[in-house]
Amino acid sequence: MSDPNWPAFEPFKAKVIEKIPITTPSQRRAAAERAKYNLFKLLAREVTIDLLTDSGTGALSDMQWSMMMRGDESYAGAESFCRLEETVRRITGMRHVIPTHQGRAAENLLFSALLKPGDIVPNNTHFDTTEANVSAKGGIPLNLPCGKAHDLDDLSPFKGDMDLDKLDQVLTENKGKVPVVFTTVTNNSAGGQPVSMANLKATAEICKRHGVPFYLDCARYAENAWFIKHREKGYAKKSLEQIAHDMFGCADGALMSAKKDAYVNIGGFLATRDRKVKDRVAEIMVVVEGFVTYGGMAGRDMEAVAQGLNEGLDEDIITARIAQVARLGDRLTELGVPILKPAGGHAIYLDARRMAPHLPQSQFPGQALTVEIYLEGGVRAVEIGSVMFAHKDAESGEMVYPELELIRLAIPRRVYTDAHMEHVAQTVAAVNNRADGVRGMKFIYAPPRLKHFLAHFDWV
Ligand SMILES: *Cc1c(COP(=O)(O)O)cnc(C)c1O
Numbered sequence: 001m002s003d004p005n006w007p008a009f010e011p012f013k014a015k016v017i018e019k020i021p022i023t024t025p026s027q028r029r030a031a032a033e034r035a036k037y038n039l040f041k042l043l044a045r046e047v048t049i050d051l052l053t054d055s056g057t058g059a060l061s062d063m064q065w066s067m068m069m070r071g072d073e074s075y076a077g078a079e080s081f082c083r084l085e086e087t088v089r090r091i092t093g094m095r096h097v098i099p100t101h102q103g104r105a106a107e108n109l110l111f112s113a114l115l116k117p118g119d120i121v122p123n124n125t126h127f128d129t130t131e132a133n134v135s136a137k138g139g140i141p142l143n144l145p146c147g148k149a150h151d152l153d154d155l156s157p158f159k160g161d162m163d164l165d166k167l168d169q170v171l172t173e174n175k176g177k178v179p180v181v182f183t184t185v186t187n188n189s190a191g192g193q194p195v196s197m198a199n200l201k202a203t204a205e206i207c208k209r210h211g212v213p214f215y216l217d218c219a220r221y222a223e224n225a226w227f228i229k230h231r232e233k234g235y236a237k238k239s240l241e242q243i244a245h246d247m248f249g250c251a252d253g254a255l256m257s258a259k260k261d262a263y264v265n266i267g268g269f270l271a272t273r274d275r276k277v278k279d280r281v282a283e284i285m286v287v288v289e290g291f292v293t294y295g296g297m298a299g300r301d302m303e304a305v306a307q308g309l310n311e312g313l314d315e316d317i318i319t320a321r322i323a324q325v326a327r328l329g330d331r332l333t334e335l336g337v338p339i340l341k342p343a344g345g346h347a348i349y350l351d352a353r354r355m356a357p358h359l360p361q362s363q364f365p366g367q368a369l370t371v372e373i374y375l376e377g378g379v380r381a382v383e384i385g386s387v388m389f390a391h392k393d394a395e396s397g398e399m400v401y402p403e404l405e406l407i408r409l410a411i412p413r414r415v416y417t418d419a420h421m422e423h424v425a426q427t428v429a430a431v432n433n434r435a436d437g438v439r440g441m442k443f444i445y446a447p448p449r450l451k452h453f454l455a456h457f458d459w460v
Pocket residue numbers: 055102103104105127129130184185188217218219220256257258259260267268
């Protein structure tokens with residue numbers, strides 16, 4: 001927060017408000033028990049401050065609501081599609097634009113078109129649905145984060161970067177088995193950390209040398225562009241739109257969950273420079289997603305995405321957002337809570353291992369603390385650790401645990417005030433102060449994929 005040009009306040013005001021639920025400790029205990037200690041199973045009316053995700057939970061602007069009135073609901077060739085297509089083409093420079101109802105639909109379509117069983121997909125770090133969609137097609141998702149990504153205290157500016165040497169090695173050793181390389185901007189599962197332009201360019205160069213297409217998973221491309229502007233040499237004077245254009249310029253294609261940096265409740269797209277990929281995707285999508293000019297979206301949804309994409313590159317709005325997230329991180333640090341540093345673009349990640357060192361990974365420290373944070377102050381966060389990523393090794397049958405046990409506090413866009421954030425900080429600090437008394441958790445039920453959404457838990 002050293003830059004004197006950062007505004008100390010949001011560059012907007014409330015026009016509509018929504019009352020939030022205030023609950024008692026006994027109501028929260030009953031709710032958590034009923035939900036089998038899986039906070040995805042809580043009802044919204046049981047949650048006071050909802051930091052489960054920043055996906056689809058942002059507030060729309062008056063301009064987005066106005067544009068939605070212009071939604072053209074024609075089955076084919078709607079005006080709303082044309083506006084979305086024009087906007088995506090302008091920002092990405094990619095010619096073929098395929099609307100989808102959300103990010104994972106774009107993942108499913110692209111991997112259906114590109115993957116054969118046994119194929120490897122490298123990524124700086126797969127988001128959970130991306131990993132699941134690669135696996136569901138028989139592919140092997142491979143995470144190649146840079147060495148600093150797992151050091152929670154390393155203050156490097158671009159901890160979201162891809163490990164370039166490993167990528168080169170993987171492509172050299174697996175010729176013909178890697179149909180696409182991905183970089184996720186910002187790197188959601190590795191702490192919302194940004195990826196540098198230098199790393200994107202180098203990744204593109206390696207992919208080109210090996211003749212493998214390079215795609216961006218660009219849910220938070222605007223936040224990533226902001227970090228490049230403020231942290232990477234040579235970009236301070238460029239507009240976010242220019243930087244975004246340069247980022248996309250490295251890639252052959254991109255898929256986006258518009259529920260993040262496009263400020264919509266639902267929506268997404270796939271964009272590509274490759275006509276053949278577009279044609280293959282079009283054949284698949286008419287079966288599972290919808291006609292090529294609406295995907296799974298209504299015309300009004302496409303209007304909201306198009307307008308939201310433009311607002312996502314508004315410097316004042318995004319500066320205020322990143323500053324709010326950073327302030328929460330500073331406040332938690334002040335209160336003695338261990339967090340992943342530096343603060344990510346869309347979320348603060350708590351270090352569950354350091355909060356509760358007495359709990360082994362097999363007892364899900366992140367999940368146990370996430371439940372306690374809800375019980376303490378009605379704040380809903382999400383575990384990003386062993387519940388999400390621990391798995392049996394296919395050969396040895398041993399459990400493999402992730403390096404990090406994190407709890408994500410994702411901040412919805414344009415929704416909460418700093419007073420809400422202070423309640424969050426106080427709640428988390430209270431749990432941190434009594435964390436040595438927190439019991440571990442175990443699965444009562446767990447589905448094979450994306451366990452965290454549906455699992456049931458109990459205390460050990
Ligand atoms: C949210 C997200 C997705 C999946 O998008 P949905 O809209 O939730 O289906 C994919 N990748 C990243 C990086 C995301 O943040």
